Amino acid sequence: MTEARSNARSEPAPTEPVAFLKGHGTENDFVIVPDPDGLLDLSPAVVARLCDRRAGIGGDGLLRVVRSAAHPEAAAQAAEAEWFMDYRNGDGSVAEMCGNGVRVFARYLRRAGLAGAGDLAVATRAGVRRVHIAKDTEDGAPGDVTVRMGRAVLPGGEVTVGAAGRSWPALHVSMGNPHVVAFVDDLDEAGDLLRAPAVTPAAAYPTGTNVEFVVDRGPRHVALRVHERGSGETRSCGTGACAVMVAAARRDGLDPAVTGRPVTYTVDVPGGRLVISEGTDGEVEMTGPAVILAEGFIDPAWLAG
Numbered sequence: 001m002t003e004a005r006s007n008a009r010s011e012p013a014p015t016e017p018v019a020f021l022k023g024h025g026t027e028n029d030f031v032i033v034p035d036p037d038g039l040l041d042l043s044p045a046v047v048a049r050l051c052d053r054r055a056g057i058g059g060d061g062l063l064r065v066v067r068s069a070a071h072p073e074a075a076a077q078a079a080e081a082e083w084f085m086d087y088r089n090g091d092g093s094v095a096e097m098c099g100n101g102v103r104v105f106a107r108y109l110r111r112a113g114l115a116g117a118g119d120l121a122v123a124t125r126a127g128v129r130r131v132h133i134a135k136d137t138e139d140g141a142p143g144d145v146t147v148r149m150g151r152a153v154l155p156g157g158e159v160t161v162g163a164a165g166r167s168w169p170a171l172h173v174s175m176g177n178p179h180v181v182a183f184v185d186d187l188d189e190a191g192d193l194l195r196a197p198a199v200t201p202a203a204a205y206p207t208g209t210n211v212e213f214v215v216d217r218g219p220r221h222v223a224l225r226v227h228e229r230g231s232g233e234t235r236s237c238g239t240g241a242c243a244v245m246v247a248a249a250r251r252d253g254l255d256p257a258v259t260g261r262p263v264t265y266t267v268d269v270p271g272g273r274l275v276i277s278e279g280t281d282g283e284v285e286m287t288g289p290a291v292i293l294a295e296g297f298i299d300p301a302w303l304a305g
């Protein structure tokens with residue numbers, strides 16, 4: 001797993017309540033912590049406590065909202081993107097990118113008045129991601145969010161995934177963070193996914209990997225289950241769904257760079273549906289919902305505890 005880091009500066013523990021929000025994208029859920037000036041010391045242990053579903057707020061991960069200029073890992077992106085998504089997994093570890101998270105992050109920026117009308121840019125550890133928020137629907141539901149997710153990288157090589165006493169050949173796909181995609185006959189074959197599937201060769205994933213199990217649902221329509229590095233099985237993974245879309249397209253003999261035609265797949269996840277396209281330039285675009293459902297304050301004594 002990516003080495004866990006907290007904010008580089010050591011700040012005194014807050015004495016005032018700390019604002020948070022709760023959101024999700026296709027039921028991949030996040031604690032959102034606005035920290036514009038990067039003053040909070042969100043150590044891995046604190047993040048894990050906040051994401052704890054019994055003793056904390058609960059979430060698959062945490063999105064800290066920091067001004068890019070205020071964060072050493074994002075300062076170089078500040079000219080392009082004012083805000084940095086400091087994403088952490090539920091166990092407190094750092095990851096390069098979170099596809100569902102970036103949609104929720106953009107929804108937060110717009111809702112908080114931190115981003116104006118029109119498309120916006122979000123800095124991430126995997127680079128700047130451009131986001132379009134569709135207008136609310138006629139019945140007042142928030143419009144879907146589309147993210148330009150960058151290009152998938154398929155390094156090749158033989159990979160095997162093992163779970164529940166079975167094993168499958170798999171494909172390594174990087175979406176800025178690592179994914180291993182295995183096509184199976186039935187999603188139940190992966191078992192309870194209470195533990196991370198075994199991936200061989202393990203040495204190819206020194207910081208761990210996310211693993212997706214995939215079945216076909218129809219033409220250009222697949223469904224997945226995912227075991228996320230640092231979070232366990234989740235109801236959705238945006239980068240994972242993009243990795244799956246590209247793996248399915250290659251398996252189906254579709255490569256927009258070769259055919260000259262973009263390709264679109266519907267990707268069902270346990271928590272909903274994502275629509276994902278790959279363009280002739282290799283850019284992967286993901287569209288899906290982003291919901292903010294609650295906000296409140298964290299007791300500073302609990303945070304310090």
Ligand SMILES: N[C@@H](CCC[C@H](N)C(=O)O)C(=O)O
Nearest residue numbers: 095098099100177237238239
């Ligand atoms: N759920 C996210 C991915 C979060 C990071 C992942 N667990 C990792 O460690 O790479 C998504 O929606 O992409």
